[in-house]
Amino acid sequence: MTIFLFAFIRSLRRKSTLVAMFVLPLAIVFIRTLWTLENGRGFLFYGMIIMFAAFSLVRSIMIDRMTGTVVRIFAAPVATFQYLFQNLLAFWLIIGVQTIVFVVIGSALYGWGIEMAVRLILSYNIFAVASLAFSLAWNSMFRSKVMSDAIFSIIISLMALLGGIFIPISMLPDFLRKIGMLFPTYWLSNSLLFIQDKEWNGQYWLSILIMFLFSAAFLLYGSKRRLE
Amino acid sequence: MGKSMSLHEKIFIVYRMMGMLLLYILWTKTGSDVAGLFLLLSLLILMLFRWRFPKLKWTLIIDQLVVISISFLWGNSQYILALGVFEAAYLGCPLFALPSVFYTVLYNPEGFLFLLLTQSAFAGIALWGWSKQQESAFRNMDEERRRYYETESLKQELLAANVQMVRMVELSERSRIAREIHDDAGHEIVAAYMSLQTVQALFETDAVEAEEMFCEAIERLGSGICKIREAVHNLTPLTEIGVAALHRLSDRFSHCPINFTVYGDTSKVSAYLWVILEACLKEALTNVMRHADAKIVRATLDITPCIVRLCVENDGVRKNSYFTAGLGLRNLQQRAAAVGGNISTSIAESFRLVCVLPIL
């Protein structure tokens, strides 16, 4: 469990992560207008914060690869699977704790109710896994931090655009919606929509399932062993 | 760091990507919302799964079962069965395409789907044939390479045996010379020596006989010297070997001025080393001619108690930037390795060859 423990410690040492983790959510959770039912953008903004947090957490795996530390780690009796699994688990735990804190504060302020809170936590956590897996796959494609960041900022803008952050997904025309469906953000939006409408039907579970499938695909791609 | 992909693998991947893209377009144009996405995602996951674990080919059946079940929700999805058939054919396990075949026969026996599946099957088979052909070509290449390595090691052994042989020949020749000198010249000289001893004793008593014997002794000595001369003459090889051969090579080199210097005692170097050194010099000079605009070539032969070292270098600039160890050089390197030596070349600024061989 050494890798798990230190992945935890390392993440908490980085300032950018801490800001993304704790300052931003607290900053938005107290802005009342974001959480009214007719203007529920706050839920989605929080999703974007999770996405950024996941990206900056997974960055440490890429840094290990670029600095050559991964050579050292694989020279130790550690399997690739163990290394990735324990790292991602630690990251997920950090985000998980944050979502719980966030939802608890939100419930206290805006009276979300137990069932909605549980569903929110589930949605956000599965989205966190998808974001972590996406970041892993993303970072495995690049060898330069600058390049990775620059293109990521484009992709995330498109995700925000088509995933319901700027425009509610119900307003999207069909062909844009079908592009949007290729991003996990769309499905987070979708699930949140049905939570806000207090409609506990199949659509909610479907969104969860699709996010899960996205995670599986990204993980399969991103978990290939790379030394350089 | 992985193995580079061969062309048919690339075509395989592109074909599948095209299939997925077409399915996606079909979905955006026609399809039911989520069933299509679910299908796309599952196919992608299974594809990635087989990329990570290439041995689990049977997962192809899952692919097709997913497609078939979705096709009841979204009819158009059945066309993507073509991809499964294609992959099964390419991977060389046509049995895994059976679900598609059954589905087509049961639900859509003479429609467009049938045509599509047949086409994909043919495409897959063609690609499979290609991959098999290439595989066998690779196997042949491997076999060739293995044989090449075997030949190479055999050559190493032969070269080692050769060295052994040269030493044996040297020894037997040495003993033959010893015998010849001992038997012929030695005999005469010993006889002369004995005669002279007798002469010494006879000087006081019998001067006449002493003179007679003295003459005889001189004659015998003369004959002995003659025999030695003969033996030495017979021993001198007709072609030059040793340092003389190297000198001759450098003298004949007309491409540019050459400066050949020798340090140390050349007599310590055995004949079989001279052969290698000569070949080295020849090879180096050829390379200088071919690869460099040399103004002057320096060749140095150093002989120390333990090693003999030949260094050939030119001061000129190289002509063409790339240089690979040619067959001649590789051969030489093996011959040097067989006697425990080493040849190294560099072309950093000028051409340089260094050959170091141990003296036993």
Added chain:
Amino acid sequence: MIAGMQNVVKRFGNVQALDHVSFAIHEGEILGLLGPNGAGKTTVIRTLAGLIKADSGEITLLGKKQDVNNIRLKQHLGLVTQEVTVFEELTAEENLRYFGGLYGVKGDKLRQRVKETLEFVGLSEHAKKVPGKFSGGMQRRLNIACALVHSPKFLIMDEPTVGIDPQSRSYILESVKRLTMEGTTLLYTSNYMEEVQAIASRIVIMDQGKVIASGTLDELVSRIQHEETIRITVSNPSVALAERFRAIQGVKTVMHNGADYTIVSGAGSDNLNRVLMVAQQRGSVSNIVADKPTLEDVFLTLTGKKLRDEEAGV
């Protein structure tokens, strides 16, 4: 034998990184692996540590066959990488705890080993600092310490002293010597021949992916050196004296600079006495030195190249 390679071949595309490399490392020794940049040292280390697969040949480690999937075997192996590969966010102590933990060292044992290792590399006072605050030499020492926490039987060091100050360098070399006294076997690569000459008990010289010579320092030097250099300083130098030196049997070149003469002659010519005699006939001699041959000379003899290009002024 604690580790070894037998006819190992490794190709990257068309580049033959290792060409039938064979050598053995015996228990308790320091094997110096010497060669210019690009000779294949790092590839040797990576195949030996099971990080990449060799194309053919056999690699043995602690009596077992080494392989990419042989995770257990890595337990007894330590690797000091060429770059400083420690975590920026973690303090020195935490870095050591991390790498100790990767090798399965736990609890009190781990605490004790971390303390010992920090002391060993002289970083005890800086245990709570992050590596970013360290000097180059201290970072290097931490880099080494990270491979020592699990007390490996066999330690591989890949150019551990690149780009650091002489003081840290000699500190590191001292620690390496102490390690062998404690029973660790070492494979030490470098392209600083002085280092290898100073600490290695046996030396393997590589060039262009091949092993071109191996043996102890004395063996290599006495067998392979091809020139002897004598430096002499006389009271009344002259051009004629240089001519007299040049006339001595076996002398190759004589360089004359003021009162100093440098006389290069073939190996085994034993010219020291003769040079001295010739010089004394023409006046008094204030200094005479026979240059001790080095590994650099051995390498030069074998390949005609210098070990490091930057020394040749490129």
Added chain:
Amino acid sequence: MTRNLFWVSFFHYLRRLSRGYLGILIFVALPLVIVWVLSFVYSQNTEEQIYVFGYNMISTNISIGMMLIFQLSGGIYLLNYLNHDLIKPMKWRLKASPCATYTLVFSGTAACLVFTVLQGILIVVGTSLLQDAYWGNVWIVIFVIVLVSIISQFLNITLFLYIRNVNTAEYISWFLSWAMAVLGGLIFTLPDNAFFSFMKQYGTPFSLAQSAIRESGFLGTSSTNMLVCIAALLGIAGILAVLVIKLGRRKLI
């Protein structure tokens, strides 16, 4: 001598800027795509009249906002150059050159300014050609773009000199420009009270610029308003300039 070095360094910076294709992609292509998608979607989901005098009002709104957001983030270029040339890898090499540090900083700023202004104009041209966006008086618009760009450059230098960590400074820079956009009412509708409506009109450089551009054409009500906005922008730029000079004296040279 100094003037010569300034031009050498200026053109050198311009050359480096023009080589970064990704930057052009992010600062020109991305806003165009976003404006296109957003105005497409909103045009389909609204009952109000979209076209006024042949101009698309929805894309006009979105275009002005997007152009200003990306202008305000344009200083990130300069941030990276300052970090690379004056703090991290190139520091000693450039400080050893006879080119004074302030010459380097000013030429870099000028080059980034020219480059981001060009990008802004490209967005203006692109949106008015492709999306029928209305930009009012062209000269006023260009003047506002220059002012916003100057503010952005100075803001980024200030941030960088204070924080001295390029990553954090970059995050804060992005955050500030998006925060201004939020206060300008671009991202979501703000509550209707005095504070927010002031912020929306005059509160930030973003809203000042937005108002100035809107007031310059038939969307506005009075040209006095526009002049007030421009004067305020000039004032902000002046204050930042003083700050930059003071900080730069202390921390750079």
